Amino acid sequence: MSHTHIAGSDAPELPHLQLGFMPLSDCAPLVAAKWLDLGRPYGLNLTLRRQPSWAAIRDKLLSGELHAAQALYGLVYGVQLGLGGPQADMAILLNLNQNGQAISLSNSLAAEVQRCGSLQAALADRPAAAHFAHTFPTGTHAMWLYYWLAAQGLHPLRDVRSMALPPPLMPAALAAAELDGFCAGEPWHAVVAADGSGRTLVGSGEIWPDHPEKVLACRADFIRRYPNTARALTATLLAACRWLDDPEQRRSIAVELAQPAYLNLPSSVIAPRMLGDHGRTPLSAATRPLRFHGGGEVNFPYLSDGLWFLSQYRRWGMLPEAVDMQAVAAKVNQLALYREAADSLGIAIPASPLRRSILIDGIAWDGSDPAGYAAQFPIQA
Template sequence: MFQLFPPHRVAGSNASGTTVLRLGYVPLTDCAPLIVAQRMGFDERHGITLELHRQPSWAAVRDKLLSGELDAAHALYGLVYGVQLGLGGPQADMAVLMTLNRNGQAITLSAPLATALASGRPLREVLAAAPRRPVLAHTFPTGTHAMWLYYWLAAQGIHPLDDVKSVVIPPPQMNDALAAGVLDGFCAGEPWNAIAEAEGVGRTVIASGEIWPDHPEKVLACRRDFVSARPHAARALTMTLLDACCWLDDPAHRAEAAGWLSCPNCIGRARALILPRLLGDSRLPGAPLRFFGDGEVNYPYLSDGLWFLSQYRRWGLLGDLPNLQAIATAINQTTLYREAAAALGINVPDSDHRTSVLIDGVAWDGRAPERYADGFAIRATEHA
């Protein structure tokens, strides 16, 4: 049962004492903690006021974080690490305050491809028989959806950089592109996979929780100078979102939140399309969408960030850097998170690393990211 944590008043968030924080989000089911935090007044309990700003794409989230138009945002884990490294765009020192959710994404293929796959034919054979080189979309070049798509393809002997064409499209545009025949499939967050099925333009072929059970997904992200200049505000913001994530553990609360997410100023699609996968659709194998789990979900594990660095190396985005561990340690604000969790009485893990086994049976624990990346048979032939 949900139990409200003790309030914590923010103090000294900046020189002027302003406590209004501008948060960006992309209209996806897993932006729910931000919507809940504002609707339930959890921000006020911790002495801050949230202004929520819907964004049309992850590129817009990135640009407004960098310009200072947003103080923090619901963001792809990989977006934060990509910006930190200046991969494909401007560089800035970034911070991950907490993980907002695990799982809750999926890969959808066009109806003809999904039907062929359901007949038992291997994916490699299905794609090879397509009348053109398959075009598969994700949401950001260094983002989570690109990495789930690449990993899934490679696990089945398909090179994601050579055997298919990968393109970037904002999630709300994917189903129209699939219906028009511009795309053959996509990897994105919900509810866009559920909407594709409801509209008959595609079918979910795998949930992300099958690719990496309990994978990290969206994070609460900001520039690192925001943390250094306004540490109390950053801590209060983290506590506010922890309250919201905890509230979402109750299925009845998720049912209420689905109505808020369906509003025109958020996702703007029917509640009935959002709710089943928000609750954890039993028809989809794999770990369902999780927001809290007694705090297990939210810790910013260094090993989670290091996994993205390993995949950037695997796919030729990242060459030899002196200390990948140091990069993850600088980005993931484990000390601030532990302070916020302690103030709320939330348990934290003993280690900054966790062990996972992905769909191909390969274990990951964050200890040797370069060796892990170089151990895959399918990878970019040269590092950038």
């Protein structure tokens, strides 16, 4: 690990940091950074603070109670744009993971989907709209749910009812028949499978292979006030993500995540899906495992990733036409800061800030024309 940022003018201006996280398997980079004391070479001391909801993470980032936090990619962009809440200039320091989310259905709906052959057919004769939960209005899970429903010919804002709910509350709501399905991160789908109240139908990596998911986020003024600290924190979390690429380390972190301060669940529930076992037989060839580093491919804050969320906000009527999407992404995603941190660790930088993907409906995304991409879908707000 590099020791270039620990003394003199490179010393962190703010050595003691309060970091927020949600009780999800993909908070693992923050837990690993704390557990292994990876901030020490940079002069950082990290305190992790578990939060009850993504709204709480948003509010405590805005108030300054948290210096930085694990955050939904779309939460950061929602706050930057002032969608559904207060506006503040935000920053993404790095991507923490790709994939690792899912959509689970109640046993009765899953059985009906299997019998009918599609969700659209399964819901066709229902007297009332099905209820689905996601985790935050502009967040990743809302966008995966909306995209998946629309790809099957269902309008996510008209044909079903959707609501935001903290992920730890979702399994009980599904078991009580208050929900027909939900989109969230692990281990909450594993919990549903273990207690027999539902079934995982689709992994998020089937909706968008190697999609961006959680990020390390802070307010933009945190970087302006504490540039050395922000660089050191980025390098610390990069080192944690790199450590997590080894399957043996994932088994180790699953035991740590099981502790009451973090997920407070048996490691036997957490570990399998951390290691790529999604509890489905047979596993779809399209299922993509949770990724934390991939030689740096996971962590680079691609502009095209941010632009995808903006394109979906435009698609669902949340984003005014006048917004310059490229300018927003360039402001939020901290490419220069990331490059400095990655260089200090010898981690490769992708050649382009744009990447190409093909999503579940066969439509390609490369970030070159987000407005045109948004306008091409047959299902719109």
